[in-house]
Amino acid sequence: xxxxxxxxxxxxxxxxxxxxxxxxxxxxxxxxxxxxxxxxxxxxxxxxxxxxxxxxxxxxxxxxxxxxxxxxxxxxxxxxxxxxxxxxxxxxxxxxxxxxxxxxxxxxxxxxxxxxxxxxxxxxxxxxxxxxxxxxxxxxxxxxxxxxxxxxxxxxxxxxxxxxxxxxxxxxxxxxxxxxxxxxxxxxxxxxxxxxxxxxxxxxxxxxxxxxxxxxxxxxxxxxxxxxxxxxxxxxxxxxxxxxxxxxxxxxxxxxxxxxxxxxxxxxxxxxxxxxxxxxxxxxxxxxxxx
Amino acid sequence: xxxxxxxxxxxxxxxxxxxxxxxxxxxxxxxxxxxxxxxxxxxxxxxxxxxxxxxxxxxxxxxxxxxxxxxxxxxxxxxxxxxxxxxxxxxxxxxxxxxxxxxxxxxxxxxxxxxxxxxxxxxxxxxxxxxxxxxxxxxxxxxxxxxxxxxxxxxxxxxxxxxxxxxxxxxxxxxxxxxxxxxxxxxxxxxxxxxxxxxxxxxxxxxxxxxxxxxxxxxxxxxxxxxxxxxxxxxxxxxxxxxxxxxxxxxxxxxxxxxxxxxxxxxxxxxxxxxxxxxxxxxxxxxxx
Numbered sequence: 131x132x133x134x135x136x137x138x139x140x141x142x143x144x145x146x147x148x149x150x151x152x153x154x155x156x157x158x159x160x161x162x163x164x165x166x167x168x169x170x171x172x173x174x175x176x177x178x179x180x181x182x183x184x185x186x187x188x189x190x191x192x193x194x195x196x197x198x199x200x201x202x203x204x205x206x207x208x209x210x211x212x213x214x215x216x217x218x219x220x221x222x223x224x225x226x227x228x229x230x231x232x233x234x235x236x237x238x239x240x241x242x243x244x245x246x247x248x249x250x251x252x253x254x255x256x257x258x259x260x261x262x263x264x265x266x267x268x269x270x271x272x273x274x275x276x277x278x279x280x281x282x283x284x285x286x287x288x289x290x291x292x293x294x295x296x297x298x299x300x301x302x303x304x305x306x307x308x309x310x311x312x313x314x315x316x317x318x319x320x321x322x323x324x325x326x327x328x329x330x331x332x333x334x335x336x337x338x339x340x341x342x343x344x345x346x347x348x349x350x351x352x353x354x355x356x357x358x359x360x361x362x363x364x365x366x367x368x369x370x371x372x373x374x375x376x377x378x379x380x381x382x383x384x385x386x387x388x389x390x391x392x393x394x395x396x397x398x399x400x401x402x403x404x405x406x407x408x409x410x411x412x413x414x415x416x417x418x419x420x421x
Numbered sequence: 422x423x424x425x426x427x428x429x430x431x432x433x434x435x436x437x438x439x440x441x442x443x444x445x446x447x448x449x450x451x452x453x454x455x456x457x458x459x460x461x462x463x464x465x466x467x468x469x470x471x472x473x474x475x476x477x478x479x480x481x482x483x484x485x486x487x488x489x490x491x492x493x494x495x496x497x498x499x500x501x502x503x504x505x506x507x508x509x510x511x512x513x514x515x516x517x518x519x520x521x522x523x524x525x526x527x528x529x530x531x532x533x534x535x536x537x538x539x540x541x542x543x544x545x546x547x548x549x550x551x552x553x554x555x556x557x558x559x560x561x562x563x564x565x566x567x568x569x570x571x572x573x574x575x576x577x578x579x580x581x582x583x584x585x586x587x588x589x590x591x592x593x594x595x596x597x598x599x600x601x602x603x604x605x606x607x608x609x610x611x612x613x614x615x616x617x618x619x620x621x622x623x624x625x626x627x628x629x630x631x632x633x634x635x636x637x638x639x640x641x642x643x644x645x646x647x648x649x650x651x652x653x654x655x656x657x658x659x660x661x662x663x664x665x666x667x668x669x670x671x672x673x674x675x676x677x678x679x680x681x682x683x684x685x686x687x688x689x690x691x692x693x694x695x696x697x698x699x700x701x702x703x704x705x706x707x708x709x710x
Contacts, residue, residue, distance in 0.1 A: 151620055152526075156523050156527055159516070159520040159523040160535070162519070163539070166587055166588055166591060167588070169557070170550070170553035170557065171553070173553055173556050173563060174552070174556060219458065219459055220459045220463070223455050224459075227452055227455070229456050231460075235460065235463060237703075238463055238467055239463070239467075240699070241471070242467065243645075244695050245471075245692050246648065246649020246669060248672055249688045249689075250470070252684060252685065252688040253471065253474040256470075256473040256477040257470055257473045289470065292467065321451070350546025350547065350548075351546070352546055352548045352651065353547070353651040353652055357673075369546075370548045373549060374655075374656065377551075377555065385552060386556070389549040392545070393545055396541065397544070401537060404537055
């Protein structure tokens, strides 16, 4: 008894000294995030809105800025649609089929995460540059230019974001219960019906999450696009490249206003993705609890 | 538990009933078409550009590559990149661990919002990241006079580039460590504390060994991302040749000046660096299992 009280006393004493230490750890961690993350984000908000909402809106809707934002959004959308289709297909093939070279294919999918985006841009220039073999042939034969045009932007974005949908769908596909598919097949459902009615529904949420991440990542992309698309207003200038140009020419208001729009898009997309991830997590927990 | 194991055995028994169906009906062409479609897409999208870069760099022979890289400018650029990345990795290892710790172990108002904000650098454009720092520390910046009176130069100097890279790489360490810490059984720590270990001893002897692998992956990802950072470093550093030029900024300038072999070779070298890093950590991860 005596021993036990001394132990609890010692514990109590330790927990009070620990909590002092824990307090300083919390203060350091939050201070670090404030300095690195929150202050810069607030500064850009303050700077873009300091002349009022009307001026902010005027800067955003300046023809060049508006065009750059539109180009960014539509190229990212096209990329996201292709990514949804090809990413889901790739995950499906990787989970459901066995073929020689599958392990290598699985490894290649992560390569874009390891390659600097500027290097991605350089790679595409070598392939599709107007003086290069492939680029010159496409231009001459089909009058189709990849460089300094939207196709180049979409291609660069596809390269960068390829892993997101695949890696989001793959684990869900692996966990699918195959008894359902077998039952559907026994009941006479065709392959396409099985895919649409049984395989697709549980994959919807991970597909959307992957798509949102791809889109959010694409909105701000700079390194590869500035190389592939250059900086031609009204043709191949995306929002990030526009902001860069405005910073260089010291148009502070324009740079801040377009930056705010980009940050707002990124923030809302991430919040939705986060919400969906939490929802799928909790629905999965419910499923396991009910069993 | 029983649920997961039973479903797993059913997977291994037959790859799938859908597959059976395909087998019975059209495996000959459905499977074949899907597989070749994916292989063709990946080869076109990812492999062809990588091969093109290698071919482009070696177009005029191996000697040209060595000559183009064997320049004081290139050495300085890669040195700057390495220096910035090492500083960034060190800072994130220490503070990222603290942040992950606080998110997992502490409950406080605003925790969810801040936790969501940690992912922001993933989606905020690097240009905007650099520009934010310019607003703070550039000419007429909010903190410019304060920093100037301290005699430190941040904008267009290495400290600014470190800050920009810190912003861009913020999520990696934290996101890698949070799940590890969540899975960690705190009873071990309590046991150590009961046995008389001090807070620091408990961390160093009990918690840290459990975190080690998460830290290694976090470091790898942070390092690879820092090596390749371009937009943020360009805006805040200015890319002054011979001073604040990093490897990516050198590649950008070399392309601009039409020194193609130099640009391609440096791009290949930088790509190889981060590839080796990431593949190396993947290999470690697999070896550990």
